[in-house]
Amino acid sequence: xxxxxxxxxxxxxxxxxxxxxxxxxxxxxxxxxxxxxxxxxxxxxxxxxxxxxxxxxxxxxxxxxxxxxxxxxxxxxxxxxxxxxxxxxxxxxxxxxxxxxxxxxxxxxxxxxxxxxxxxxxxxxxxxxxxxxxxxxxxxxxxxxxxxxxxxxxxxxxxxxxxxxxxxxxxxxxxxxxxxxxxxxxxxxxxx
Amino acid sequence: xxxxxxxxxxxxxxxxxxxxxxxxxxxxxxxxxxxxxxxxxxxxxxxxxxxxxxxxxxxxxxxxxxxxxxxxxxxxxxxxxxxxxxxxxxxxxxxxxxxxxxxxxxxxxxxxxxxxxxxxxxxxxxxxxxxxxxxxxxxxxxxxxxxxxxxxxxxxxxxxxxxxxxxxxxxxxxxxxxxxxxxxxxxxxxxx
Numbered sequence: 312x313x314x315x316x317x318x319x320x321x322x323x324x325x326x327x328x329x330x331x332x333x334x335x336x337x338x339x340x341x342x343x344x345x346x347x348x349x350x351x352x353x354x355x356x357x358x359x360x361x362x363x364x365x366x367x368x369x370x371x372x373x374x375x376x377x378x379x380x381x382x383x384x385x386x387x388x389x390x391x392x393x394x395x396x397x398x399x400x401x402x403x404x405x406x407x408x409x410x411x412x413x414x415x416x417x418x419x420x421x422x423x424x425x426x427x428x429x430x431x432x433x434x435x436x437x438x439x440x441x442x443x444x445x446x447x448x449x450x451x452x453x454x455x456x457x458x459x460x461x462x463x464x465x466x467x468x469x470x471x472x473x474x475x476x477x478x479x480x481x482x483x484x485x486x487x488x489x490x491x492x493x494x495x496x497x498x499x500x501x502x503x
Numbered sequence: 504x505x506x507x508x509x510x511x512x513x514x515x516x517x518x519x520x521x522x523x524x525x526x527x528x529x530x531x532x533x534x535x536x537x538x539x540x541x542x543x544x545x546x547x548x549x550x551x552x553x554x555x556x557x558x559x560x561x562x563x564x565x566x567x568x569x570x571x572x573x574x575x576x577x578x579x580x581x582x583x584x585x586x587x588x589x590x591x592x593x594x595x596x597x598x599x600x601x602x603x604x605x606x607x608x609x610x611x612x613x614x615x616x617x618x619x620x621x622x623x624x625x626x627x628x629x630x631x632x633x634x635x636x637x638x639x640x641x642x643x644x645x646x647x648x649x650x651x652x653x654x655x656x657x658x659x660x661x662x663x664x665x666x667x668x669x670x671x672x673x674x675x676x677x678x679x680x681x682x683x684x685x686x687x688x689x690x691x692x693x694x695x
Contacts, residue, residue: 393647396647411649411666411667413605413653413663414659414662414663414666414689414690415662415666415683415685415690433688434685434686434688434689434690435666435683435685435690437666437667438666438683455585455588455648455649455650456647456648456649457603457647457648457649457651457652458647459649460649460652461605467606470606470607471605471606474603474606474607474627474629474630475603475629491607491627493607493626493627494626496625496626497606497626498606498607498626498627
């Protein structure tokens with residue numbers, strides 16, 4: 312099970328990286344990770360730090376090299392993200408684009424000038440990121456997307472991949488024998 | 504509690520109706536209900552039937568009067584829907600626009616020619632509606648929206664209204680003393 316969970320996480324990461332590559336919006340794709348993993352043609356950036364510290368260090372390092380170019384931060388467990396989603400986010404003219412996850416989360420952040428922003432994940436990070444943008448006088452956009460709001464946390468969430476997914480994560484789940492369980496009421500997942 | 508639940512349902516309906524009115528896309532707004540309720544300036548259509556039967560009868564009645572004009576079917580428990588959402592849905596050129604809810608649901612349907620479509624809610628209705636469109640050779644569009652995917656079913660869902668809501672439902676919950684409970688991990692709701 313633990314092995315399958317890791318393989319699913321890798322399949323989801325792969326879906327996200329492939330989408331980022333296919334949209335052609337970015338010069339570099341860096342995958343931040345605490346362990347050595349396969350990232351395809353994306354760069355692996357190893358870190359021992361927690362999510363907030365690692366990302367804020369990453370943003371700081373970028374700007375310290377006098378590079379203050381747009382950065383998109385996207386979680387690796389959002390396998391439904393589409394090429395159109397990414398192109399549409401990058402086309403928003405605001406200084407900061409926040410993409411809400413369910414229950415107050417932030418599933419992606421598009422930051423035009425990283426020197427003027429820092430991240431604060433966990434809890435109602437959507438509200439915290441709105442506040443940080445406001446404090447720094449940054450014009451804020453909220454990007455409305457079901458695809459991007461759908462992070463895969465729990466077993467029940469696998470239904471979203473089975474229903475809407477078209478990439479590696481969907482193929483992996485089907486290979487493992489996962490299918491929708493639909494008794495006419497609530498949809499769930501079952502395994503053969 | 505039951506009374507509050509009903510009042511919240513009415514506040515959500517009111518948010519949806521007001522949004523539909525504000526967008527100016529529709530000649531008539533009909534609220535289908537099994538009981539007499541306040542619908543503001545929308546028309547009340549009383550029915551004793553279940554969701555599928557009532558809606559299919561509604562579509563049939565429309566077309567029997569030689570009116571085969573676009574119909575938007577939208578659930579009443581989607582208080583985050585915005586005017587921009589509705590305008591964007593109506594601008595999609597497909598024959599059918601399906602707006603997914605979480606877990607396989609269909610939270611809105613835009614049907615250009617009602618004579619060529621019928622609804623089939625419950626369970627994985629998103630997939631069923633895709634299938635019906637395909638069988639009737641209708642060009643299908645999927646509308647990607649977090650706002651519209653967020654139907655309010657359970658107490659935990661109230662957090663979405665508190666975080667993103669700006670209408671009557673949000674005001675009603677705050678009046679009742681609901682607030683976010685954020686302990687840094689998962690966000691929930693608490694009541695004072």
